[in-house]
Amino acid sequence: MDVQTIWFILIAAFFTAYFVLEGFDFGVGILLPFMSTKDIERRTIINTIGPFWDGNEMWLITAVGTMFAAFPNWYATFCSIFYPVWVAMLASLIFRGVAFEFRSKHDNPVWRNFWDWSIFGGSALPAVLWGIVLSNFIRGVPIDASMNYTGVLFNLFNPYTLVCGLTSLLIFTFHGAIFLSLKTTGILQETAMNFAKKLWTPAMLFYMIFTVYTITETDLYHSIEISRLLIPLISILALASVIFMLSKNASGWAFTMTTITIAFSTITIFKSLYPRVLVSSLNPLWSLTIYNTSSSSYTLGILTIVAMIFIPLIIIYQGWSYWIFHQRITMDSELEY
Amino acid sequence: MDTLLLARTQFAFTAIFHFFFVPLTVGLSIFTAILETVYLKTRNEKYKHLVKFWGNLFLINFAVGVVTGIVMEFQLGMNWSTYAKFVGDIFGVPLAIEALLAFFVESTFIGIWVFGWNKLPKALHAASIWIVALGSTLSAFWILAANSFMQSPVGYKMAMNGSRVEMSDFLTLIFNTYVWRQFPHVLAGGIVTGGFFVIAISAWHLMKNTKEKNDFETSIKFAAIYAFIGTILVILSGHAQMQNLLKTQPMKAAAAEALWNTENPASFSIFTIPDEKSLKDVFAIRLPGMLSFLAYNTFDGEIKGIKELQKTYQQQYGSGNYIPSITATYWSFRFMIGAGTLMLITSLFTLYRVIRKKYTFSPLLGTLMFWSFLLPYIANSSGWILAEIGRQPWIVFGLLKTENGVTPSSIVNSSELAFSLIVFLLIYGILIITDIFLMKKYAIAGIQTSE
Numbered sequence: 068m069d070v071q072t073i074w075f076i077l078i079a080a081f082f083t084a085y086f087v088l089e090g091f092d093f094g095v096g097i098l099l100p101f102m103s104t105k106d107i108e109r110r111t112i113i114n115t116i117g118p119f120w121d122g123n124e125m126w127l128i129t130a131v132g133t134m135f136a137a138f139p140n141w142y143a144t145f146c147s148i149f150y151p152v153w154v155a156m157l158a159s160l161i162f163r164g165v166a167f168e169f170r171s172k173h174d175n176p177v178w179r180n181f182w183d184w185s186i187f188g189g190s191a192l193p194a195v196l197w198g199i200v201l202s203n204f205i206r207g208v209p210i211d212a213s214m215n216y217t218g219v220l221f222n223l224f225n226p227y228t229l230v231c232g233l234t235s236l237l238i239f240t241f242h243g244a245i246f247l248s249l250k251t252t253g254i255l256q257e258t259a260m261n262f263a264k265k266l267w268t269p270a271m272l273f274y275m276i277f278t279v280y281t282i283t284e285t286d287l288y289h290s291i292e293i294s295r296l297l298i299p300l301i302s303i304l305a306l307a308s309v310i311f312m313l314s315k316n317a318s319g320w321a322f323t324m325t326t327i328t329i330a331f332s333t334i335t336i337f338k339s340l341y342p343r344v345l346v347s348s349l350n351p352l353w354s355l356t357i358y359n360t361s362s363s364s365y366t367l368g369i370l371t372i373v374a375m376i377f378i379p380l381i382i383i384y385q386g387w388s389y390w391i392f393h394q395r396i397t398m399d400s401e402l403e404y
Numbered sequence: 405m406d407t408l409l410l411a412r413t414q415f416a417f418t419a420i421f422h423f424f425f426v427p428l429t430v431g432l433s434i435f436t437a438i439l440e441t442v443y444l445k446t447r448n449e450k451y452k453h454l455v456k457f458w459g460n461l462f463l464i465n466f467a468v469g470v471v472t473g474i475v476m477e478f479q480l481g482m483n484w485s486t487y488a489k490f491v492g493d494i495f496g497v498p499l500a501i502e503a504l505l506a507f508f509v510e511s512t513f514i515g516i517w518v519f520g521w522n523k524l525p526k527a528l529h530a531a532s533i534w535i536v537a538l539g540s541t542l543s544a545f546w547i548l549a550a551n552s553f554m555q556s557p558v559g560y561k562m563a564m565n566g567s568r569v570e571m572s573d574f575l576t577l578i579f580n581t582y583v584w585r586q587f588p589h590v591l592a593g594g595i596v597t598g599g600f601f602v603i604a605i606s607a608w609h610l611m612k613n614t615k616e617k618n619d620f621e622t623s624i625k626f627a628a629i630y631a632f633i634g635t636i637l638v639i640l641s642g643h644a645q646m647q648n649l650l651k652t653q654p655m656k657a658a659a660a661e662a663l664w665n666t667e668n669p670a671s672f673s674i675f676t677i678p679d680e681k682s683l684k685d686v687f688a689i690r691l692p693g694m695l696s697f698l699a700y701n702t703f704d705g706e707i708k709g710i711k712e713l714q715k716t717y718q719q720q721y722g723s724g725n726y727i728p729s730i731t732a733t734y735w736s737f738r739f740m741i742g743a744g745t746l747m748l749i750t751s752l753f754t755l756y757r758v759i760r761k762k763y764t765f766s767p768l769l770g771t772l773m774f775w776s777f778l779l780p781y782i783a784n785s786s787g788w789i790l791a792e793i794g795r796q797p798w799i800v801f802g803l804l805k806t807e808n809g810v811t812p813s814s815i816v817n818s819s820e821l822a823f824s825l826i827v828f829l830l831i832y833g834i835l836i837i838t839d840i841f842l843m844k845k846y847a848i849a850g851i852q853t854s855e
Contacts, residue, residue, distance in 0.1 A: 118515035136500035139492020146481025161471040168467035
């Protein structure tokens with residue numbers, strides 16, 4: 068396996084971790100204003116993700132930072148051609164990030180409502196935008212022979228990518244509802260469970276539309292090898308099975324299944340991209356690949372050493388932080404405001 | 405407006421805005437960690453209240469620093485894609501390491517620290533704020549290692565086809581003299597920012613004679629020592645950095661002094677109104693020999709002037725203007741050292757008061773002491789303006805000009821850029837107003853002795 072492939076796999080893994088982890092905290096943020104109008108309950112909801120969301124977001128920072136180092140041309144194209152998308156994404160992440168810190172710092176209903184809706188918007192918009200970005204990866208964007216983007220903003224938004232945006236929004240919200248049912252008690256747990264049950268149908272529906280649409284719109288399933296179809300098959304079956312687990316109140320298993328769906332969907336996308344990183348819709352030969360965008364082998368070697376040391380450490384201490392805060396959050400527990 | 409100017413404006417606002425929050429994050433995290441260590445040793449509840457109070461202010465600041473940092477990461481690819489492709493092989497590496505080694509630690513342990521008061525043993529809780537402080541310090545190092553490559557490129561080779569630079573030696577890159585002059589200066593700048601922040605708020609409370617007088621006396625005692633050490637370090641490291649600058653970027657050094665002609669011994673400018681067009685003084689007061697002394701620790705020695713450097717660079721890099729904005733570099737340098745001098749006076753004075761146990765502040769003195777928190781902010785921002793404007797016209801010194809680094813307008817056009825600039829300016833406006841509002845509220849509210 069060449070070092071470019073290793074880094075492609077690592078970046079795909081970072082994005083997978085990001086969507087699984089930030090996926091549920093996006094979902095919690097989206098559900099926040101609808102779960103409750105009571106301040107204490109909203110604070111409890113936020114505290115289910117309070118210690119985690121910042122660390123979760125780090126998987127994105129790491130994915131993009133290592134993309135810059137390992138595949139500078141991918142990074143440069145990825146960031147510049149989706150320009151307006153990133154402006155909206157960054158604006159969302161800014162509001163969401165400060166909202167978690169600011170909302171409880173002032174005891175005024177208007178203030179708190181404003182920041183709660185910022186958490187909602189700052190979670191919902193990125194959830195949609197990530198679907199749009201990833202689907203553009205695989206559907207292809209107009210890239211010419213010299214790796215330059217020749218399209219306009221309008222190219223990024225079309226029925227297919229919008230369906231993908233809605234799908235990711237629904238899946239993340241669903242994932243978040245199940246996470247909430249795992250981390251809360253009493254009325255909040257019931258409400259979260261109800262949301263999860265209601266969300267399953269549209270999530271499933273859109274996920275199926277997305278899958279069928281992907282077959283017609285992209286070359287994702289062009290080769291009908293069993294090994295290639297296995298992963299998307301598992302992810303759709305996992306999603307389908309959630310409704311049974313919810314009916315048995317097995318939130319833990321349900322969460323495992325949505326985790327599998329998100330992880331395997333991300334893996335499918337990256338697996339089918341490989342060795343490309345951005346598909347050219349003009350000419351397959353003009354696609355950006357891990358080879359024509361990568362850094363020198365010396366640089367990739369340095370990065371590999373760094374990654375081998377620090378990624379296991381990150382997994383250990385992030386895992387430890389999840390362990391510290393593994394208990395359910397109740398309204399009687401001391402809430403850190 | 406053209407895309408270059410818009411992209412530069414957006415970068416300038418984002419970088420300066422981001423750096424309003426970074427030094428306080430560094431300085432206040434170390435300060436909070438020190439207080440929590442004292443709490444751990446003494447088990448005196450007073451220190452716990454202090455940790456909570458200063459920690460709370462730290463968190464408000466930290467949140468804004470983190471979110472603006474994300475913009476920094478994307479912005480290099482969004483607006484400077486040609487630059488990103490040119491330097492990614494080198495520049496991307498410290499950025500990636502920063503994420504893997506520093507930022508990740510910081511973001512995870514801040515969650516543990518905030519939510520872990522009742523879940524962790526005291527020692528582990530104190531350790532987690534130290535880890536946050538270490539994370540933000542390391543984070544600064546790696547970002548500065550990347551910036552240092554732009555200032556003084558080392559450890560690289562040109563790719564075969566000349567399309568980009570490639571790393572030739574990682575160790576040379578991270579042992580770049582530039583970063584080992586810049587990093588201590590930035591770190592000390594953070595300590596000073598944190599120290600003055602604590603001094604300012606404590607002095608205000610002592611002036612108002614609020615009920616937590618005793619707690620703020622303790623705070624100002626710690627902060628006086630902390631700020632004093634920081635100020636001395638910031639001056640020494642700044643001096644070392646300027647000496648190094650004369651070797652690596654003589655044009656920036658000459659511009660900062662408005663030194664038009666090569667002089668031996670060279671004079672130090674106290675006050676200059678420059679005429680940038682005809683490269684001469686409109687008005688100037690200069691100290692003879694002083695610049696040579698600062699550069700070489702002796703009163704003679706040649707310092708190259710702007711005009712001669714311009715000629716040398718034209719021979720070396722081809723025709724073009726290699727002179728940065730003299731007004732911006734000269735005055736940002738004056739503001740930085742001016743603020744630094746005032747910081748030295750203030751920190752000495754505070755230390756004197758603390759040693760003499762004089763904790764009463766008259767309305768005038770208290771007000772002056774309060775506003776002194778602005779001094780490090782002025783110095784930090786003008787320091788970066790000097791560093792970045794002084795490097796112009798280069799984005800990577802000697803290798804790539806800023807005008808050649810911007811994303812082609814066929815990809816990001818000026819209306820998209822104008823739109824994003826407005827969006828970001830609005831957001832930064834909202835953030836700074838909210839930040840000040842909350843800081844003020846919590847600073848005035850004082851220390852909660854009962855929970």
